[in-house]
Amino acid sequence: MASRTVTKDIITLRGSAAIVSEFFGYAANSILYNRGLYPEESFVKVKKYGLPMLLIQDESVKSFIANVTAQLSEWLEAGKLQRIVLVIMSKATNEVLERWNFSIETDSEVVEKGVSREKSDKEIMREIQAIMRQIASSITYLPCLDEACKNHTSFPNYFNCGVFDVLAYTDKDIAVPFTWIESDPKLIANPQMVKLHSFDTKIHKVDTLVSYKNDEWDEQ
Amino acid sequence: MDEGSMGSSHKRRALWLGPLQEQVPKRKSNRENLDRFIPNRAAMDFDFAHYMLTDGRKGKENPSVISPSREAYQKKLAEAFNMNRTRILVFKNKPSTPIDPIPKEFLSPSSPQTKPVKQRRHIPQSCERTLDAPDILDDFYLNLLDWGSSNVLAIALGSTVYLWDASNGSTSELVTIDDDDGGPVTSVSWAPDGRHIAIGLNNSHVQIWDYTVNRQLRTLSGGHRQRVGSLAWNNHILTTGGMDGKVINNDVRVRSHIVETYRGHHLEVCGLKWSASVQLASGGNDNLLYIWDKTMASSSAPRQWLHRLEGHTAAVKALAWCPFQGNLLASGGGGGDQCIKFWNAHTGACLNSINAGSQVCSLLWNKNERELLSSHGFAQNQLTLWKYPSMVKMAELTGHTSRVLFMTQSPDGCTVASAAADETLRFWNVFGTPEVAKPAPKAKLEPFAHVSRIR
Numbered sequence: 001m002a003s004r005t006v007t008k009d010i011i012t013l014r015g016s017a018a019i020v021s022e023f024f025g026y027a028a029n030s031i032l033y034n035r036g037l038y039p040e041e042s043f044v045k046v047k048k049y050g051l052p053m054l055l056i057q058d059e060s061v062k063s064f065i066a067n068v069t070a071q072l073s074e075w076l077e078a079g080k081l082q083r084i085v086l087v088i089m090s091k092a093t094n095e096v097l098e099r100w101n102f103s104i105e106t107d108s109e110v111v112e113k114g115v116s117r118e119k120s121d122k123e124i125m126r127e128i129q130a131i132m133r134q135i136a137s138s139i140t141y142l143p144c145l146d147e148a149c150k151n152h153t154s155f156p157n158y159f160n161c162g163v164f165d166v167l168a169y170t171d172k173d174i175a176v177p178f179t180w181i182e183s184d185p186k187l188i189a190n191p192q193m194v195k196l197h198s199f200d201t202k203i204h205k206v207d208t209l210v211s212y213k214n215d216e217w218d219e220q
Numbered sequence: 221m222d223e224g225s226m227g228s229s230h231k232r233r234a235l236w237l238g239p240l241q242e243q244v245p246k247r248k249s250n251r252e253n254l255d256r257f258i259p260n261r262a263a264m265d266f267d268f269a270h271y272m273l274t275d276g277r278k279g280k281e282n283p284s285v286i287s288p289s290r291e292a293y294q295k296k297l298a299e300a301f302n303m304n305r306t307r308i309l310v311f312k313n314k315p316s317t318p319i320d321p322i323p324k325e326f327l328s329p330s331s332p333q334t335k336p337v338k339q340r341r342h343i344p345q346s347c348e349r350t351l352d353a354p355d356i357l358d359d360f361y362l363n364l365l366d367w368g369s370s371n372v373l374a375i376a377l378g379s380t381v382y383l384w385d386a387s388n389g390s391t392s393e394l395v396t397i398d399d400d401d402g403g404p405v406t407s408v409s410w411a412p413d414g415r416h417i418a419i420g421l422n423n424s425h426v427q428i429w430d431y432t433v434n435r436q437l438r439t440l441s442g443g444h445r446q447r448v449g450s451l452a453w454n455n456h457i458l459t460t461g462g463m464d465g466k467v468i469n470n471d472v473r474v475r476s477h478i479v480e481t482y483r484g485h486h487l488e489v490c491g492l493k494w495s496a497s498v499q500l501a502s503g504g505n506d507n508l509l510y511i512w513d514k515t516m517a518s519s520s521a522p523r524q525w526l527h528r529l530e531g532h533t534a535a536v537k538a539l540a541w542c543p544f545q546g547n548l549l550a551s552g553g554g555g556g557d558q559c560i561k562f563w564n565a566h567t568g569a570c571l572n573s574i575n576a577g578s579q580v581c582s583l584l585w586n587k588n589e590r591e592l593l594s595s596h597g598f599a600q601n602q603l604t605l606w607k608y609p610s611m612v613k614m615a616e617l618t619g620h621t622s623r624v625l626f627m628t629q630s631p632d633g634c635t636v637a638s639a640a641a642d643e644t645l646r647f648w649n650v651f652g653t654p655e656v657a658k659p660a661p662k663a664k665l666e667p668f669a670h671v672s673r674i675r
Contacts, residue, residue, distance in 0.1 A: 058315070058316070061315035061316075063315075064313065064314065064315040065315075067313070068311050071311070082306055165310055166310065166311060167308050167309065167310055168308070168309045169307070169308050169309075170306070170308075170309060171306070172306065172609075174307070176307070176309065176609065180310065180312060181309065181310060181545060181546075181547075181564075182307065182308065182309060182310075182548075182562075182564070182571045182572075182609065183308050183564070184308065184564070185308055
């Protein structure tokens with residue numbers, strides 16, 4: 001590990017909320033690409049977090065993610081967001097196959113008193129980079145989303161084997177915006193869970209966990 | 221495998237290390253310890269393991285023997301620790317999936333989230349008016365009260381249907397049906413046009429009347445074999461629910477009126493409500509709540525219902541579709557259940573369930589605010605106003621001296637009329653004062669809406 005940089009940057013509540021919601025946007029895109037939910041051709045490469053990150057170009061998905069991250073950012077600033085979950089369901093049966101769970105711990109002192117914290121931007125980037133790498137490598141152990149996926153070699157070919165959705169766990173006392181509705185948690189029964197790295201902006205701490213349906217092929 | 225990840229080769233370990241263990245200090249040892257079959261002694265908690273292997277078992281032998289007080293205590297503890305304070309939300313406008321080129325869904329304008337500036341309105345604690353309702357049947361399963369869109373309220377007292385004109389307060393008698401002719405009356409329901417009214421009878425017939433000319437237009441018979449306790453209109457379709465458990469869609473314009481029969485309930489159908497679109501909710505004495513979809517052809521599907529919901533432990537009579545949130549249905553259970561449950565009618569999921577404390581006879585949504593009104597039985601016989609979705613009690617209106625069996629609301633959405641077995645019909649201005657009947661202004665911007673957005 002390189003020696004820790006001495007300079008620390010000031011992080012405000014709004015800045016931290018921006019970092020977390022931006023992270024979620026990129027992570028969601030990465031999951032969509034790596035899990036083969038949309039065809040490879042619909043993604044373009046951009047540089048972010050020191051890595052080549054893939055972003056989807058399809059307008060409806062782009063605006064969906066943009067709307068969601070904008071709302072998440074608002075809730076993060078209010079300190080009301082507890083976690084974000086990206087669920088992947090089977091297109092045919094609507095059964096939940098995977099849950100990417102991002103739990104958020106908010107420093108309530110910052111929300112209440114408006115103080116700011118200090119942490120090196122570079123270090124936060126490094127932590128996020130580690131998580132992004134883990135998401136990309138997750139395809140080596142996550143079960144195939146569909147029978148047809150089994151034919152792929154390295155990256156899955158273009159299949160619409162799954163649909164995705166985003167759940168936001170918020171405090172009960174928020175005003176529900178008109179574009180959001182209540183939902184059930186869409187849990188998986190007896191899931192396998194893998195905990196990934198976490199990152200911390202000193203205001204919001206984000207833990208990542210992926211749980212997936214037990215695939216018979218994976219049983220050792 | 222990339223550096224330091226708790227990946228597949230260690231997934232077994234990830235499970236049994238316990239959910240709250242901090243993973244950071246363990247990374248180093250993982251790198252040294254790449255063989256998954258050798259457990260990491262430093263990470264094992266022997267005391268805990270020993271406990272779980274020996275004493276822990278005993279505690280789990282009789283999981284069913286939890287006394288009700290202990291259950292209530294655990295529930296209170298969970299609430300105190302804020303386990304119930306989470307809401308789960310999804311964004312409405314979903315993206316399109318690949319392959320099938322679905323036309324792009326309507327994109328919601330990214331308008332700043334507006335919070336209308338609301339003053340706390342005053343909810344009068346006593347009823348505004350009381351009318352006499354002698355001989356009203358004290359039967360939980362009937363639906364004897366309805367307020368039509370022409371501002372006329374209809375109530376069935378025994379064998380007679382009375383009409384009360386809300387604009388001038390005059391009362392008139394529509395019809396009396398003796399026991400020989402099919403009475404007493406078991407349900408009343410105004411058609412959407414406010415002019416025609418359906419009257420369900422004890423002998424299983426349903427009469428359709430035009431109140432403006434005071435004339436009976438037709439009788440629907442042959443569908444049910446026992447009394448018709450619940451009615452619901454959907455344009456020209458009158459849906460009837462009977463004691464025989466059948467739910468029948470009748471087209472009142474056509475000679476052979478039976479269009480469709482829904483089978484599912486095996487006991488009396490006491491609650492029946494159409495949503496604004498194509499779904500019908502039916503609640504029965506068999507504790508079941510069914511959701512039927514008008515567009516589902518009965519011949520193609522082996523079963524006819526869209527959802528069969530089993531949450532309640534008593535008769536489900538109180539049903540109400542939410543006016544401001546599509547697909548949201550509220551249901552209330554009878555004396556043995558006492559719960560109000562919220563359902564997503566599209567997926568069939570139960571979103572929330574709260575114990576209201578006494579038998580729930582009826583539910584009404586406020587069209588102007590996000591509130592729900594429920595009417596109850598023993599012991600307080602009150603009407604409770606809940607804030608939605610927090611389910612905080614905003615008001616409890618008492619006055620009735622026996623269970624408040626029937627409730628209906630005025631066409632302007634301000635006044636609620638309730639009738640109880642104490643033979644009174646009471647009017648409450650619980651949803652707002654009649655003069656100020658405007659919905660809360662949605663276009664008002666909260667002053668700091670722009671500042672909070674990140675651009």
